[in-house]
Amino acid sequence: MKGKVNIKEFNDHVILYPDNYINDIEGDKLDYMCDYLLKKGIKKFVIDFSGTELINSIGISILIGIIEKVKRHKGVVLFSGLRKVNQNIFNIVGLTKYVPIYRTEREAVDELRGNSVAMK
């Protein structure tokens, strides 16, 4: 599936920018994009939600799928740019226990480059 998920690709990591609203279609695009990148050998992912207004249960299920997949490949996923409402949702469902969350994309990338982050 050819998605329109915005992406910044670097040598050893990528930054993904999901849409304003993660529904089933947008979520699947994000999922397929991760599959594609994992096959290319990328193992470090930052998902930046600064352009995402709301993440509902559909978004949560998509993100869990991605986290599991990356985990299977012994990779790392970091989240950044979460609005307060979305951070609250992640807290409620308990996702924050499994994925490190950074204020900005820059902070997340710095953490990746420092190579000090491991999947919780």
Next chain:
Amino acid sequence: MSKVEPTLERLIFNLNTLAELGEEITSPKAFPRIIKSSLYMVMGSFLASKGAIFRYDQAKRIIYPIASKGFGDIKELTIKLSEEVVKEFVRSNNPVKMIDNEQAVKMLGPARAELEKLGTRVIAPLVVKDELLGFITINEKFSKDEYTNYDYQLLSIMAQHIAFSIYNHSLLLKLVHKYNENRRLYDELRCSYYDTIHAFAAAIDAKDAYTKGHSHRVSAYCAAMAREMGWSEDEIEGIRIAGLLHDIGKIAIDKSIINKASPLTKNECRELNSHPVIGYEILSKIKFPWNGIPRVTRSHHERLDGNGYPDRLKKDDIPMGARIMALADAFDAMTTDRPYRPRLSFVEAVEEVKENFGRQFDPHVVRWFFSVIRKEILGDVEHPSIIPLLQERLDRVTINRILKDIP
């Protein structure tokens, strides 16, 4: 089963998810997308990384996935269910824990092993009006936490929502199936109806050795004119049928009169001219799906100047269908051999129509008729229906010359 109570924030999040689920299942999206989104909502609510929605096929007694996530391609998977399993789930209509649960062993029978292969932790039946429609299955939570009592309650409510969505969809499918079945029956009936009318037309034409195919040609000319005049498909169909039946009254006329080569006596003429009224009497007793067929039949020998028969109607008192038919009928009579004279050429027939323009024939109808003939010759009509029935070949130069002074 854990008895951990959810926080207020969690309750609000779940309430919101239920509202979204309600919105999703009543949305106009395609059914597979609704089901997929619904599954994602269920999985997201419980942090389940794998799950599926199965549909139950009552005839085959199997379940098969209509949406899944996390398993790869399981489209071909089918799981057999016994009648007892179905009854048991309809009776309980509650989510069932799969692991370390005697109830699940008892309820699912051999199907349990298949579901365990998928790693199913909870199975929720989808039941509406005591009918099993399918199941939702979810695997372990991403967090590895146990499913709580509250989770089972929430899943039960979500399953009810999804069950109604599937139920409505199956009602729609049944409706579509019924519609298609009725449509097919209707088409079959229509075919046999047309066959009967065509047989009638053939019987009418068979009375006259010279008028073989007359009713079919009149029917085709009428339909072509009506289409050119912008009539609806239904109206066109009506006049096509009227064309096939317009001479049905001739069935009651003595064959020797119809086929007489010499001039008719006054009595014979009166008898022959009674065919529109006889036709009207016959057709009035038939309930046609189209209006006006008996009237058109009765009035197809009326003339604009009031010198026609049987009612000596004038101008607008003559139904438009009858004015169309009068021209089609006369034109076919002119361009085919008759017992009392050989056929006229197309040019001669046009001249005769011109001579009777405004007296016998409606000028508007004449213009439409020649307009469609011109279009057919110029190749502007996809399926020409007049030109192929004429007994001579016409070219565009001739037609332009003949028709140029049509008023």
